Amino acid sequence: MATHLVVLSGPSGVGKSSVIQAALKEMPQTWLSVSATTRQPRPGEVDGVNYFYVTNEAFDQLISEDNLLEWAEFAGNRYGTPRKPVEDKLAQDVPVLLEIELQGARQVRKSMPDAVLVFLTPPSWSDLESRLAGRGTETPEEVAIRLATAQHELDSAGFFDYSITNDDVAQAATELVSFLK
Numbered sequence: 001m002a003t004h005l006v007v008l009s010g011p012s013g014v015g016k017s018s019v020i021q022a023a024l025k026e027m028p029q030t031w032l033s034v035s036a037t038t039r040q041p042r043p044g045e046v047d048g049v050n051y052f053y054v055t056n057e058a059f060d061q062l063i064s065e066d067n068l069l070e071w072a073e074f075a076g077n078r079y080g081t082p083r084k085p086v087e088d089k090l091a092q093d094v095p096v097l098l099e100i101e102l103q104g105a106r107q108v109r110k111s112m113p114d115a116v117l118v119f120l121t122p123p124s125w126s127d128l129e130s131r132l133a134g135r136g137t138e139t140p141e142e143v144a145i146r147l148a149t150a151q152h153e154l155d156s157a158g159f160f161d162y163s164i165t166n167d168d169v170a171q172a173a174t175e176l177v178s179f180l181k
Contacts, residue, residue: 010120011150022173039077070107
């Protein structure tokens, strides 16, 4: 059985983290890649668990040494997937799941064409707006930027191999697990 690299993307606030956590309960042998980021941790986030929090200088070094599978700038911060852990897990026949945005998914498609790209969509635009505003983790200006980005991302959903609508987290997780198997 070939092990899959599955990339999950979708607009900010669509529920990617909730769907991933439910999918990992269904298929705990899956390895969720931890991204590096230049953004500051949010309350409750842990370095090495949620992200590897790095300086801009350290991120520049990761890029220059080709140690990132993909990277992108989003909402004023940079995010990237460390290459070696992904390659190591795939070599060990462990299913790998990446949670990244559209630009990163395009880079993964170029470097790992066998990856399965899955796009998570909200049930409606108004649902996405209320989820983003309700998080309370961004300023109104940041929410507006994320919504503008979300519209662009939703317009690009056709680039992905599959699309899942997150109107029920458990159902969306089951669909995601089907791509990991």
